[in-house]
Amino acid sequence: MSDKRTMTLNLSDAEMRALEALCEQKDLSKTAVIRQALRLYQLVDARLASGGKLFFEDSKKAKAELIAL
Amino acid sequence: MTSRRPTRLLRRSDEKLVQAEILNEISRDEVIDIHMDWQPERLAALKNLRSQGKPWPENWHWDWSTKADNLNFLAYRCFAVECEGRAQGLMMIATIGWRGRIDNQIGKPVLYIEYIESAPWNLAGLVETPRFSGVGIALIRTAIQVSADEGFAGRIALHSLPQSQPFYRRYMHDLGMDASHGENLCYFEMTEKQANQFVKGRPS
Amino acid sequence: MNDYAMSDELFLERAREEGGCMIGAVGAGLAKAMSSMAVNVSLYEAQQRSVQGNNGAGQFKAAKAK
Numbered sequence: 196m197s198d199k200r201t202m203t204l205n206l207s208d209a210e211m212r213a214l215e216a217l218c219e220q221k222d223l224s225k226t227a228v229i230r231q232a233l234r235l236y237q238l239v240d241a242r243l244a245s246g247g248k249l250f251f252e253d254s255k256k257a258k259a260e261l262i263a264l
Numbered sequence: 265m266t267s268r269r270p271t272r273l274l275r276r277s278d279e280k281l282v283q284a285e286i287l288n289e290i291s292r293d294e295v296i297d298i299h300m301d302w303q304p305e306r307l308a309a310l311k312n313l314r315s316q317g318k319p320w321p322e323n324w325h326w327d328w329s330t331k332a333d334n335l336n337f338l339a340y341r342c343f344a345v346e347c348e349g350r351a352q353g354l355m356m357i358a359t360i361g362w363r364g365r366i367d368n369q370i371g372k373p374v375l376y377i378e379y380i381e382s383a384p385w386n387l388a389g390l391v392e393t394p395r396f397s398g399v400g401i402a403l404i405r406t407a408i409q410v411s412a413d414e415g416f417a418g419r420i421a422l423h424s425l426p427q428s429q430p431f432y433r434r435y436m437h438d439l440g441m442d443a444s445h446g447e448n449l450c451y452f453e454m455t456e457k458q459a460n461q462f463v464k465g466r467p468s
Numbered sequence: 469m470n471d472y473a474m475s476d477e478l479f480l481e482r483a484r485e486e487g488g489c490m491i492g493a494v495g496a497g498l499a500k501a502m503s504s505m506a507v508n509v510s511l512y513e514a515q516q517r518s519v520q521g522n523n524g525a526g527q528f529k530a531a532k533a534k
Contacts, residue, residue, distance in 0.1 A: 398483030
Protein backbone atom coordinates (compact mmCIF):
# COMPACT_ATOMS: atom_id res chain seq x y z
CA MET A 196 0.00 0.00 0.00
CA SER A 197 1.27 3.45 -0.86
CA ASP A 198 1.95 6.13 1.74
CA LYS A 199 -1.04 7.05 3.82
CA ARG A 200 -2.35 10.38 5.04
CA THR A 201 -4.18 11.01 8.26
CA MET A 202 -7.45 12.87 8.67
CA THR A 203 -9.88 13.61 11.47
CA LEU A 204 -13.40 12.31 11.01
CA ASN A 205 -16.30 13.91 12.85
CA LEU A 206 -19.22 11.55 13.43
CA SER A 207 -22.45 11.85 15.40
CA ASP A 208 -23.08 9.44 18.25
CA ALA A 209 -25.39 7.38 16.05
CA GLU A 210 -22.86 7.27 13.23
CA MET A 211 -20.12 6.25 15.64
CA ARG A 212 -22.31 3.51 17.07
CA ALA A 213 -23.01 2.22 13.56
CA LEU A 214 -19.30 2.29 12.76
CA GLU A 215 -18.43 0.47 15.95
CA ALA A 216 -21.10 -2.14 15.29
CA LEU A 217 -19.67 -2.79 11.84
CA CYS A 218 -16.16 -3.02 13.29
CA GLU A 219 -17.37 -5.62 15.75
CA GLN A 220 -19.35 -7.55 13.16
CA LYS A 221 -16.59 -7.55 10.54
CA ASP A 222 -13.68 -7.82 12.92
CA LEU A 223 -12.14 -4.71 11.37
CA SER A 224 -10.68 -1.46 12.66
CA LYS A 225 -12.58 1.81 12.14
CA THR A 226 -10.08 2.82 9.49
CA ALA A 227 -10.55 -0.46 7.64
CA VAL A 228 -14.34 -0.11 7.65
CA ILE A 229 -14.17 3.45 6.33
CA ARG A 230 -11.76 2.38 3.59
CA GLN A 231 -14.08 -0.48 2.63
CA ALA A 232 -16.98 1.94 2.48
CA LEU A 233 -15.04 4.35 0.27
CA ARG A 234 -14.08 1.59 -2.17
CA LEU A 235 -17.62 0.36 -2.39
CA TYR A 236 -19.01 3.88 -2.81
CA GLN A 237 -16.52 4.66 -5.59
CA LEU A 238 -17.23 1.44 -7.45
CA VAL A 239 -21.01 1.63 -7.20
CA ASP A 240 -21.09 5.32 -8.04
CA ALA A 241 -18.99 4.81 -11.17
CA ARG A 242 -21.14 1.91 -12.33
CA LEU A 243 -24.31 3.90 -11.77
CA ALA A 244 -22.83 6.90 -13.56
CA SER A 245 -22.11 4.73 -16.57
CA GLY A 246 -25.73 3.59 -16.76
CA GLY A 247 -25.66 0.54 -14.50
CA LYS A 248 -28.30 -0.22 -11.93
CA LEU A 249 -27.90 -1.55 -8.42
CA PHE A 250 -30.25 -4.29 -7.28
CA PHE A 251 -30.71 -6.31 -4.17
CA GLU A 252 -32.28 -9.71 -4.50
CA ASP A 253 -34.35 -11.03 -1.61
CA SER A 254 -34.50 -14.64 -0.53
CA LYS A 255 -37.40 -15.26 -2.95
CA LYS A 256 -35.22 -14.07 -5.82
CA ALA A 257 -37.41 -11.05 -6.29
CA LYS A 258 -35.47 -7.98 -7.34
CA ALA A 259 -36.03 -4.49 -6.12
CA GLU A 260 -34.07 -1.56 -7.44
CA LEU A 261 -32.07 0.23 -4.84
CA ILE A 262 -31.70 3.97 -4.56
CA ALA A 263 -28.92 5.63 -6.50
CA LEU A 264 -26.07 6.92 -4.41
CA MET B 265 2.37 4.29 -7.78
CA THR B 266 4.22 1.02 -8.30
CA SER B 267 6.62 0.04 -5.53
CA ARG B 268 8.82 -3.04 -5.30
CA ARG B 269 9.48 -5.59 -2.61
CA PRO B 270 12.04 -8.36 -2.76
CA THR B 271 11.00 -11.97 -3.17
CA ARG B 272 12.52 -15.00 -4.85
CA LEU B 273 11.77 -17.68 -7.40
CA LEU B 274 13.05 -21.16 -8.03
CA ARG B 275 15.03 -21.29 -11.30
CA ARG B 276 14.37 -24.69 -12.75
CA SER B 277 17.52 -24.91 -14.88
CA ASP B 278 19.79 -25.18 -11.82
CA GLU B 279 17.20 -25.61 -9.03
CA LYS B 280 18.45 -22.47 -7.28
CA LEU B 281 16.56 -19.66 -5.61
CA VAL B 282 17.06 -16.38 -7.43
CA GLN B 283 16.19 -12.83 -6.47
CA ALA B 284 12.93 -11.46 -7.82
CA GLU B 285 10.64 -8.57 -6.99
CA ILE B 286 6.97 -8.11 -6.25
CA LEU B 287 5.62 -5.08 -8.08
CA ASN B 288 2.88 -3.58 -5.97
CA GLU B 289 -0.16 -1.86 -7.40
CA ILE B 290 0.74 -1.89 -11.04
CA SER B 291 -1.34 0.18 -13.40
CA ARG B 292 -3.82 -0.79 -16.08
CA ASP B 293 -1.31 0.04 -18.80
CA GLU B 294 1.39 -2.04 -17.15
CA VAL B 295 -0.97 -5.00 -17.01
CA ILE B 296 -1.69 -4.66 -20.70
CA ASP B 297 2.06 -4.38 -21.41
CA ILE B 298 2.73 -7.60 -19.52
CA HIS B 299 0.15 -9.48 -21.51
CA MET B 300 1.55 -8.12 -24.75
CA ASP B 301 4.97 -9.32 -23.61
CA TRP B 302 3.57 -12.80 -22.89
CA GLN B 303 1.52 -13.13 -26.01
CA PRO B 304 4.18 -14.26 -28.54
CA GLU B 305 5.44 -17.06 -26.31
CA ARG B 306 1.93 -18.07 -25.40
CA LEU B 307 1.00 -18.36 -29.06
CA ALA B 308 4.21 -20.21 -29.88
CA ALA B 309 3.52 -22.69 -27.12
CA LEU B 310 -0.02 -23.21 -28.29
CA LYS B 311 1.19 -23.79 -31.87
CA ASN B 312 3.63 -26.30 -30.52
CA LEU B 313 0.87 -28.10 -28.66
CA ARG B 314 -1.18 -28.25 -31.81
CA SER B 315 1.72 -29.58 -33.88
CA GLN B 316 2.06 -32.40 -31.37
CA GLY B 317 -1.61 -33.19 -31.66
CA LYS B 318 -2.28 -32.21 -28.08
CA PRO B 319 -5.56 -30.56 -27.22
CA TRP B 320 -5.63 -26.83 -27.02
CA PRO B 321 -8.43 -24.33 -26.68
CA GLU B 322 -9.01 -22.44 -29.91
CA ASN B 323 -10.15 -19.26 -28.27
CA TRP B 324 -7.94 -19.33 -25.24
CA HIS B 325 -7.30 -15.87 -24.05
CA TRP B 326 -8.24 -13.60 -21.22
CA ASP B 327 -10.28 -10.53 -21.83
CA TRP B 328 -7.64 -8.37 -20.24
CA SER B 329 -8.49 -5.08 -21.86
CA THR B 330 -11.83 -5.23 -20.05
CA LYS B 331 -10.56 -6.74 -16.85
CA ALA B 332 -7.75 -4.22 -16.50
CA ASP B 333 -10.34 -1.45 -16.41
CA ASN B 334 -11.14 -2.62 -12.88
CA LEU B 335 -7.88 -1.02 -11.86
CA ASN B 336 -9.54 2.37 -12.18
CA PHE B 337 -11.20 1.54 -8.86
CA LEU B 338 -9.76 1.43 -5.36
CA ALA B 339 -11.36 -1.96 -4.79
CA TYR B 340 -9.04 -3.70 -7.27
CA ARG B 341 -5.28 -3.94 -7.25
CA CYS B 342 -2.79 -5.78 -9.39
CA PHE B 343 0.59 -7.27 -8.48
CA ALA B 344 3.32 -8.82 -10.60
CA VAL B 345 6.42 -10.91 -9.93
CA GLU B 346 9.40 -9.71 -11.92
CA CYS B 347 12.63 -11.61 -12.48
CA GLU B 348 15.35 -11.24 -15.10
CA GLY B 349 13.64 -8.13 -16.36
CA ARG B 350 10.31 -9.71 -17.23
CA ALA B 351 7.04 -10.29 -15.45
CA GLN B 352 6.83 -13.93 -14.39
CA GLY B 353 3.35 -13.80 -12.96
CA LEU B 354 0.37 -11.56 -12.44
CA MET B 355 -2.41 -11.32 -9.87
CA MET B 356 -5.46 -9.13 -9.48
CA ILE B 357 -7.24 -8.87 -6.14
CA ALA B 358 -10.49 -7.37 -4.89
CA THR B 359 -10.78 -5.98 -1.38
CA ILE B 360 -14.54 -5.56 -1.30
CA GLY B 361 -17.47 -7.74 -2.09
CA TRP B 362 -16.37 -11.04 -0.60
CA ARG B 363 -17.23 -12.42 2.82
CA GLY B 364 -16.00 -15.52 4.53
CA ARG B 365 -18.03 -18.71 4.16
CA ILE B 366 -16.19 -20.97 6.59
CA ASP B 367 -17.73 -21.32 10.03
CA ASN B 368 -15.21 -19.38 12.05
CA GLN B 369 -15.03 -16.50 9.57
CA ILE B 370 -18.55 -16.29 8.18
CA GLY B 371 -19.38 -12.73 7.24
CA LYS B 372 -15.88 -11.43 7.79
CA PRO B 373 -14.22 -9.79 4.79
CA VAL B 374 -11.80 -11.85 2.75
CA LEU B 375 -9.39 -10.73 0.09
CA TYR B 376 -10.57 -12.25 -3.18
CA ILE B 377 -8.11 -13.24 -5.88
CA GLU B 378 -9.78 -12.29 -9.13
CA TYR B 379 -7.05 -13.64 -11.29
CA ILE B 380 -3.61 -15.19 -10.93
CA GLU B 381 -1.43 -16.55 -13.67
CA SER B 382 2.15 -17.48 -14.42
CA ALA B 383 3.92 -16.37 -17.57
CA PRO B 384 3.52 -18.96 -20.35
CA TRP B 385 7.15 -20.05 -20.15
CA ASN B 386 6.60 -21.09 -16.52
CA LEU B 387 3.73 -23.43 -17.26
CA ALA B 388 4.17 -27.16 -17.49
CA GLY B 389 2.09 -28.31 -20.38
CA LEU B 390 2.81 -25.22 -22.42
CA VAL B 391 6.58 -25.64 -22.30
CA GLU B 392 8.71 -28.70 -21.74
CA THR B 393 10.74 -27.23 -18.90
CA PRO B 394 9.22 -24.34 -16.98
CA ARG B 395 11.71 -21.55 -16.36
CA PHE B 396 10.65 -20.62 -12.84
CA SER B 397 8.61 -22.17 -10.07
CA GLY B 398 7.26 -20.37 -7.05
CA VAL B 399 5.42 -17.65 -8.94
CA GLY B 400 2.16 -18.71 -7.37
CA ILE B 401 3.75 -19.05 -3.94
CA ALA B 402 5.17 -15.52 -4.13
CA LEU B 403 1.84 -14.09 -5.26
CA ILE B 404 -0.29 -15.99 -2.73
CA ARG B 405 2.08 -14.86 0.00
CA THR B 406 1.61 -11.30 -1.23
CA ALA B 407 -2.17 -11.73 -1.16
CA ILE B 408 -1.95 -12.93 2.44
CA GLN B 409 0.19 -9.95 3.39
CA VAL B 410 -2.20 -7.50 1.72
CA SER B 411 -5.11 -9.20 3.46
CA ALA B 412 -3.37 -8.66 6.78
CA ASP B 413 -2.55 -5.05 5.91
CA GLU B 414 -6.23 -4.51 5.13
CA GLY B 415 -7.24 -5.87 8.51
CA PHE B 416 -8.51 -9.17 7.06
CA ALA B 417 -6.07 -11.23 9.14
CA GLY B 418 -4.64 -13.09 6.16
CA ARG B 419 -8.01 -14.42 4.97
CA ILE B 420 -8.11 -14.93 1.21
CA ALA B 421 -10.45 -16.67 -1.24
CA LEU B 422 -10.55 -17.64 -4.90
CA HIS B 423 -12.24 -19.77 -7.52
CA SER B 424 -9.81 -22.26 -8.98
CA LEU B 425 -9.58 -23.62 -12.47
CA PRO B 426 -9.72 -27.43 -12.46
CA GLN B 427 -6.04 -27.88 -13.13
CA SER B 428 -4.97 -25.86 -10.12
CA GLN B 429 -7.32 -27.34 -7.56
CA PRO B 430 -4.82 -29.83 -6.08
CA PHE B 431 -2.42 -26.95 -5.51
CA TYR B 432 -4.92 -24.85 -3.57
CA ARG B 433 -6.32 -27.85 -1.72
CA ARG B 434 -2.98 -28.15 0.01
CA TYR B 435 -3.29 -24.81 1.69
CA MET B 436 -6.94 -23.78 1.72
CA HIS B 437 -10.40 -25.09 2.53
CA ASP B 438 -12.11 -26.54 -0.51
CA LEU B 439 -15.77 -25.59 -0.35
CA GLY B 440 -16.58 -27.43 -3.56
CA MET B 441 -18.26 -26.35 -6.74
CA ASP B 442 -19.76 -22.91 -6.41
CA ALA B 443 -23.02 -22.78 -8.33
CA SER B 444 -23.50 -19.11 -7.65
CA HIS B 445 -20.30 -17.93 -9.34
CA GLY B 446 -18.50 -19.00 -12.44
CA GLU B 447 -18.85 -22.32 -14.11
CA ASN B 448 -17.25 -25.54 -13.12
CA LEU B 449 -15.10 -23.80 -10.56
CA CYS B 450 -14.35 -24.77 -6.99
CA TYR B 451 -14.34 -22.13 -4.30
CA PHE B 452 -11.38 -22.08 -1.90
CA GLU B 453 -10.95 -20.07 1.25
CA MET B 454 -7.93 -19.62 3.50
CA THR B 455 -8.33 -18.93 7.21
CA GLU B 456 -6.03 -16.86 9.38
CA LYS B 457 -4.57 -20.07 10.76
CA GLN B 458 -3.95 -21.48 7.30
CA ALA B 459 -2.34 -18.20 6.24
CA ASN B 460 0.12 -18.53 9.09
CA GLN B 461 0.77 -22.15 8.20
CA PHE B 462 1.35 -21.20 4.59
CA VAL B 463 4.14 -18.76 5.40
CA LYS B 464 5.55 -20.33 8.55
CA GLY B 465 5.24 -23.98 7.68
CA ARG B 466 2.69 -26.46 8.83
CA PRO B 467 3.01 -29.30 11.28
CA SER B 468 3.13 -32.49 9.26
CA MET C 469 0.60 -6.01 12.12
CA ASN C 470 1.50 -9.55 11.20
CA ASP C 471 4.48 -9.88 8.90
CA TYR C 472 3.98 -12.84 6.61
CA ALA C 473 7.60 -13.37 5.73
CA MET C 474 8.58 -16.83 4.48
CA SER C 475 11.94 -18.49 4.94
CA ASP C 476 14.02 -19.52 1.92
CA GLU C 477 13.76 -23.15 2.96
CA LEU C 478 10.00 -23.08 3.11
CA PHE C 479 9.74 -21.10 -0.11
CA LEU C 480 11.87 -23.70 -1.84
CA GLU C 481 9.68 -26.50 -0.52
CA ARG C 482 6.49 -24.72 -1.58
CA ALA C 483 7.92 -23.83 -5.00
CA ARG C 484 8.79 -27.46 -5.64
CA GLU C 485 5.27 -28.45 -4.67
CA GLU C 486 3.95 -25.87 -7.10
CA GLY C 487 6.03 -27.18 -9.98
CA GLY C 488 5.06 -25.56 -13.24
CA CYS C 489 1.44 -26.15 -12.62
CA MET C 490 0.46 -22.88 -11.09
CA ILE C 491 -1.75 -21.34 -13.69
CA GLY C 492 -4.12 -19.89 -11.32
CA ALA C 493 -7.45 -18.93 -10.12
CA VAL C 494 -10.11 -17.02 -11.89
CA GLY C 495 -12.78 -14.67 -10.65
CA ALA C 496 -16.43 -15.19 -11.37
CA GLY C 497 -16.49 -12.37 -13.89
CA LEU C 498 -13.61 -13.81 -15.85
CA ALA C 499 -15.14 -17.26 -15.76
CA LYS C 500 -18.27 -15.94 -17.38
CA ALA C 501 -16.21 -14.14 -20.01
CA MET C 502 -14.34 -17.34 -20.78
CA SER C 503 -17.57 -19.26 -21.02
CA SER C 504 -19.07 -16.75 -23.41
CA MET C 505 -16.00 -17.07 -25.60
CA ALA C 506 -16.48 -20.83 -25.72
CA VAL C 507 -13.21 -21.33 -23.94
CA ASN C 508 -12.84 -24.80 -22.55
CA VAL C 509 -10.57 -26.15 -19.91
CA SER C 510 -8.85 -28.78 -22.01
CA LEU C 511 -5.57 -26.93 -21.80
CA TYR C 512 -5.57 -27.19 -18.05
CA GLU C 513 -6.38 -30.84 -18.19
CA ALA C 514 -3.60 -31.32 -20.72
CA GLN C 515 -1.23 -29.47 -18.41
CA GLN C 516 -2.13 -31.66 -15.50
CA ARG C 517 -1.49 -34.78 -17.54
CA SER C 518 1.77 -33.33 -18.75
CA VAL C 519 2.98 -32.45 -15.28
CA GLN C 520 2.09 -35.84 -13.97
CA GLY C 521 3.89 -37.38 -16.90
CA ASN C 522 7.00 -35.26 -16.41
CA ASN C 523 7.29 -35.38 -12.70
CA GLY C 524 5.54 -38.51 -11.71
CA ALA C 525 2.13 -39.05 -10.25
CA GLY C 526 3.38 -37.84 -6.90
CA GLN C 527 3.56 -34.25 -8.11
CA PHE C 528 0.49 -33.51 -6.11
CA LYS C 529 -0.05 -35.32 -2.89
CA ALA C 530 -3.54 -36.04 -1.72
CA ALA C 531 -5.20 -33.14 -0.02
CA LYS C 532 -4.65 -33.08 3.69
CA ALA C 533 -7.47 -32.46 6.08
CA LYS C 534 -7.25 -28.97 7.44
